[in-house]
Amino acid sequence: KNQVEQSPQSLIILEGKNCTLQCNYTVSPFSNLRWYKQDTGRGPVSLTIMTFSENTKSNGRYTATLDADTKQSSLHITASQLSDSASYICVVSAGSYIPTFGRGTSLIVHP
Amino acid sequence: SQTIHQWPATLVQPVGSPLSLECTVEGTSNPNLYWYRQAAGRGLQLLFYSVGIGQISSEVPQNLSASRPQDRQFILSSKKLLLSDSGFYLCAWSEDPLTEAFFGQGTRLTVV
Numbered sequence: 579k580n581q582v583e584q585s586p587q588s589l590i591i592l593e594g595k596n597c598t599l600q601c602n603y604t605v606s607p608f609s610n611l612r613w614y615k616q617d618t619g620r621g622p623v624s625l626t627i628m629t630f631s632e633n634t635k636s637n638g639r640y641t642a643t644l645d646a647d648t649k650q651s652s653l654h655i656t657a658s659q660l661s662d663s664a665s666y667i668c669v670v671s672a673g674s675y676i677p678t679f680g681r682g683t684s685l686i687v688h689p
Numbered sequence: 690s691q692t693i694h695q696w697p698a699t700l701v702q703p704v705g706s707p708l709s710l711e712c713t714v715e716g717t718s719n720p721n722l723y724w725y726r727q728a729a730g731r732g733l734q735l736l737f738y739s740v741g742i743g744q745i746s747s748e749v750p751q752n753l754s755a756s757r758p759q760d761r762q763f764i765l766s767s768k769k770l771l772l773s774d775s776g777f778y779l780c781a782w783s784e785d786p787l788t789e790a791f792f793g794q795g796t797r798l799t800v801v
Contacts (some may be wrong), residue, residue, distance in 0.1 A: 609787050621695075621779050621792030622733075667733070671787050676723075676748070681732035 580605040582670050582680035590686045595658055599683045601651040601668030609671040613642050613653050616665040616682065625653070625666075655685075663687045691716035695780045695793030702800055708753075708767040710796050712780030715761065720782040722763040723790065724755055727777040739763060775800045 585600045603611070610629050614622035626635045626642040628651070635642050639656045655662055668680040695712045702708060714720050724736045735748045737755035745755050752771050756764045763780060780793040 612789065619777075619795065619797065621781070621795050623792070624789045627789055669790075676735055676738055676786055677790075679733045679735075 580670070580672055580675075580678045582668055582678050584666075584668050584680040584683050586683060587681070588684040588686070590688060591658055593658060593660055593687050593689050597655050597658060597685065599653045599655075599666050599668075599685070601653070601670075601680055603649050603651070603668070603670045603678070603680075605649075605670040605672040605678050607673050608646060608649075609673060611642075611644055611651050611671075612669045612677075613640070613651075614667040614669060616667060618664070622667055658687045660687050660689060691782075691791065693780065693782055693791055693793045695796060697796060698794065699797045700799070702770050702798065704772055704800055705769050708765070708770050708774070708798070710765040710778055710780075710798075712763045712765075712793055713761055714763075714782045717761070717782070717784070719760060721785060722757060723781040723783075724763065724765045725779040725781065727779065727795075729776070733779065737765070770800045772800050774798065 582603045591597050612627045613625045615625050616622040625637050625640050628635050628644045630646050641654045644651045663686050665682040665684050667682040669677045671677040692715045722739045725733045726736055727733050739745050739757045742757055753767050778796045781790040783790040
């Protein structure tokens with residue numbers, strides 16, 4: 579069964595600090611992995627998308643990494659801002675099937 | 690550019706009443722369309738997806754149904770709402786299952 583597990587479930591950090599969110603998956607055959615940011619009460623917005631051959635992809639202060647061998651991905655946020663407070667969702671696609679969503683990590687950035 | 694519209698933004702309905710949520714996409718043709726539900730503190734759960742007009746696939750058996758009367762219109766319905774139908778409903782579209790999905794702003798449904 580395709581599964582996507584994210585950790586931690588929630589995270590609180592101070593403004594300006596860095597943090598790393600984790601995503602482990604058992605989806606097969608792997609097609610791509612996406613990270614979404616979801617502000618409270620809004621729809622998710624895509625941050626990055628990575629295919630099998632990509633190890634790192636950046637989008638401003640967000641950097642995603644992918645290790646296809648260990649089936650792990652991380653999302654690193656640098657110099658966090660208050661606006662980074664949101665839920666971060668890892669989504670993995672297998673072949674042409676509907677993608678599998680993780681439950682998300684809730685990030686709170688305090689001033 | 691493509692845009693997705695979903696309405697209403699919030700809805701409070703009594704138990705046993707019908708439901709109709711509408712989603713439309715502009716600026717693209719033959720999109721893949723999806724309805725998701727997000728319960729409080731939970732991840733996104735795929736309810737229905739459609740690859741074309743009149744083609745609906747259900748992922749989870751439930752009290753809800755979906756229809757796609759036009760290429761860029763996707764409707765989520767229920768004949769009789771249950772308390773457990775409360776949640777945050779999101780419509781999304783993509784060019785195909787492998788590409789990025791673009792989400793609407795969501796509908797917060799509270800069944801009382």
